[in-house]
Amino acid sequence: MRVTFVGHATVLIEGSKNILIDPFFNGNPAAAMKIEDLPKIDYIVVTHGHGDHIGDTIEIAKKHGSTVISNFEIGLYLEKKGIDKVHTMHIGGRFDFGDMKIKLTPALHGSSIIEDGEIIYGGNPAGVVIEMDHRTVYHAGDTGLTKDMELLANDYIDLAMVPIGGNYTMDIEDAFVATKMIQPQMVIPIHYNTWPLIKADPEKFCQKVSEIGIRCRVLKPGESVEL
Numbered sequence: 762m763r764v765t766f767v768g769h770a771t772v773l774i775e776g777s778k779n780i781l782i783d784p785f786f787n788g789n790p791a792a793a794m795k796i797e798d799l800p801k802i803d804y805i806v807v808t809h810g811h812g813d814h815i816g817d818t819i820e821i822a823k824k825h826g827s828t829v830i831s832n833f834e835i836g837l838y839l840e841k842k843g844i845d846k847v848h849t850m851h852i853g854g855r856f857d858f859g860d861m862k863i864k865l866t867p868a869l870h871g872s873s874i875i876e877d878g879e880i881i882y883g884g885n886p887a888g889v890v891i892e893m894d895h896r897t898v899y900h901a902g903d904t905g906l907t908k909d910m911e912l913l914a915n916d917y918i919d920l921a922m923v924p925i926g927g928n929y930t931m932d933i934e935d936a937f938v939a940t941k942m943i944q945p946q947m948v949i950p951i952h953y954n955t956w957p958l959i960k961a962d963p964e965k966f967c968q969k970v971s972e973i974g975i976r977c978r979v980l981k982p983g984e985s986v987e988l
C-alpha cells in the first residue's frame with residue numbers, strides 16, 4: 762500500500778483499491794497534485810462537511826465514477842448534487858467493502874456545509890479506520906483530543922495521520938497525547954501550515970513522538986510512504 766500526503770488533510774491511498782480522503786485541490790494552497798494527476802479513484806472518504814474536506818469530491822466522484830463514503834447527512838447532500846454512488850455510514854459503524862473495510866470513528870469538531878451563504882447540516886464529523894492489503898490506516902479527520910482515541914489501540918494501527926495545526930483541531934501537545942493513546946506503528950502529522958491560523962512545526966511534533974519510540978515522518982505535500 763502506498764500513502765501519499767497530497768497536502769493539508771488530503772491523502773491518497775493506493776492498493777487493491779485507490780482511496781482518496783478529504784479531496785481538497787482547488788483553493789488548497791498546500792496541494793502538491795492536481796485533480797488531473799490522480800490515478801483512477803475507486804472510493805472517496807469525506808470525514809466532515811467543511812470546505813477544506815468535502816473539497817472537490819463532487820467533481821472527482823463524477824469524473825472517476827467513485828463511490829463516496831461519508832456520514833448519512835453528507836451522503837444525502839452529495840446525492841442531491843448528482844453523485845449516484847454514495848455509501849453512508851455512521852460513527853462506530855464498520856463495513857466490509859470486499860477489498861477493504863472501513864470504520865468511522867468519533868471526532869470532536871463541526872461538520873456544516875456552507876453553500877450560497879447558507880449553512881446546511883452535515884451530521885457529525887468523523888475520523889476513519891481503513892483496513893486494506895493487511896494494513897490498517899487511521900485518518901483522524903479534524904478533531905480535538907478525545908479519550909476515545911484510546912480505543913484505537915485495539916485496531917492495531919500501522920499508520921496514523923493526525924492534525925497538529927491547533928485552533929480548529931489538536932495542536933502538537935494534544936496530538937502527541939493522542940498518538941500515545943493510539944499506539945500506531947507510524948504517525949504522520951497533517952492539517953498544519955496551510956494558513957497562518959494553523960501554523961505548527963511538524964519536526965517538533967515528530968521529535969516528541971520519536972522520544973516515546975513511535976516512528977514519525979514529516980511528509981512534504983506530494984511525498985509518500987510505502988506500508
Ligand code: NI
Nearest residue numbers: 809811870903
Ligand atoms: Ni473542519
Ligand code: MN
Nearest residue numbers: 811813814903
Ligand atoms: Mn479542516
